[in-house]
Each structure stands twice: as C-alpha cells, then as structure tokens.
Amino acid sequence: MSIAATWLAWDGRPVVTGSGNLWTPAKAARRIQDHLIDHLAEAEALLAGEPTIPDEWHGRAVTLDADWARFTELDLARARSRWSRLGQAYVWRYAAAGPEAWDAPRDPNWTLREIAAHVAGITWYAEQVGRLA
Template identity: 55%
Template sequence: MTRYLTDDVPDDEVPETDDRDVTTLIPTAVDEVLATAETWLAWDGRPRYCDGNAWTPHKALRRVTDHLVDHLAEIECRLAGVATLPDRWHGRKLTLDSDAARFTEADLDEATSRLRRLALCYRARLATLPADVLDAPSDAWTLRQVVHHVANVTYYARMLGPLTP
C-alpha cells in the first residue's frame, strides 16, 4: 500500500473543504503568517507556551516551512504515483536550540523569501490540476483536502501570535 503523510491522521481530523480557489489558499495563508511574523521583531527572547508547546519566532517559521515542504512533496509524489517517504520528524513537540536564537530583520527577510517561493510553487502546481484530480478518491485524503489542511499552517504563527514592543 502507498503511504502518505496524511495516513496517520485520525478520521475525525479530515479537513473540511469549500469552494475557494485552491490556488489562492496557500499564498493567502503565507501572507497571514508573514504579517504576524513582522511583529516578531519585538520578541523579547522568551518562548510563549501554548497548546502544550514552547513557541518562538524561529520555531513557528520552521514549522510553517516544514509543513509546506512536506505536503508539497506528498502532492508531487502522489501525482507521480510513487510513495512518499514516511516522516521521522517530531513536529511541533520538538524545540531546537536554534529556535531560541534572536529574531532579526535578516531572519524575517529570509523567511519571507522562502515562504513566498513555496507559496508560488503551490500556486503553480495547483493551477495545473483539474477538479477531478483534486477530488479523486484515494486511500488517503483527496488532494483538495491536503491543500485545505496545509492552508491551516497559520496555526503555527497563531501559537506565538502578534507581538508588540
């Protein structure tokens, strides 16, 4: 059986979909994340504890990036008809030493470039897929469900939230 990143998600967590244009979902989510991240230049170096985890600007942006990359790889593998590699990461439960680093304008600039490029990749790829491919039944979520799930990547930015000086 082919394994996908979404295989280990409980059935009650299957994302709801709607009629929004899938090509805009990820760019819109990235815009929201980056708008929040702009406030993180005021971060005082102390993690925020929310939803059972410690959150810092670097961790939130690392999780956003990882989530976008992981599911873009899943989409590409599924379209190519090959199995994805099982993930071995610890997700939001893991806080790295590097997550505690000072958050600077250069960090924000790098994250902005990286996330906007990933959003463009999603937009370009999804624009090539007709509705019947997006909604094709599979042994995992439909591709439309995957995209709606990924659009919730704003969760990671909300865990730290906007910061004020």
C-alpha cells in the same frame, strides 16, 4: 506574514501552549516552512503515483537550539521569500495537475484538495507565538 512581522520585538521568552509545546518566533517560522515542504512533497508523490515518505520527524514537539535565536529583519525577509516561493510552488503544481486531479481519491492519503485546505491553515504556527508588538 503580518504576525511574523511583529516578532522582531521578541524578548527571548518562549510561549508555552496548553499542550505543553514551546514556541519561539524562529521555531514557528521553521515549522511553517517544514509543514509546507512536507505537504508539497506529499502532493508530488501522490501525483506521481508513488507512496509518500513516512514522516519520522517529531514536528512541533521538538525545539532545536537554532529555534532560540533572535528573530531579525533578515529572518523575516528570508521567511517572506521562502513562504511566498513555496506558496507559488503549490499554485503552479496544482494548476499543472488540473482541477480533475484535486478530488481524485488517494486512499489512505488525503485528496489534493484536502491537502490544500490543510496547508491554507498554516497560520496556526504563527498564532502559537502570536503578535508581539
């Protein structure tokens, strides 16, 4: 969240990474939220003993028209609220599942612990834009 707080200074120019992906503050914020939702849905499916829904989205390879919008104080407030609430949903879901469920094999999927470790690195998306002020 500290990186996103600097995005209010965005000058409208995208960041292009070595892999050719184009990044704006709004895109990074969207991808953080999408990624957290996708993996929370995966964890829920695994705990329910159901197959996960295949991801047919193009993720970071896609830049939507809305991704070009200014990143305002209200966008930052919305991101803080959504990210905090999604983080809390993970905490509650994992607590309800209990520690014994975290390492249960879920082949071919990751274990719940592996999913948690993966989403803990969610700052990667913010780092693509970086600190702007």
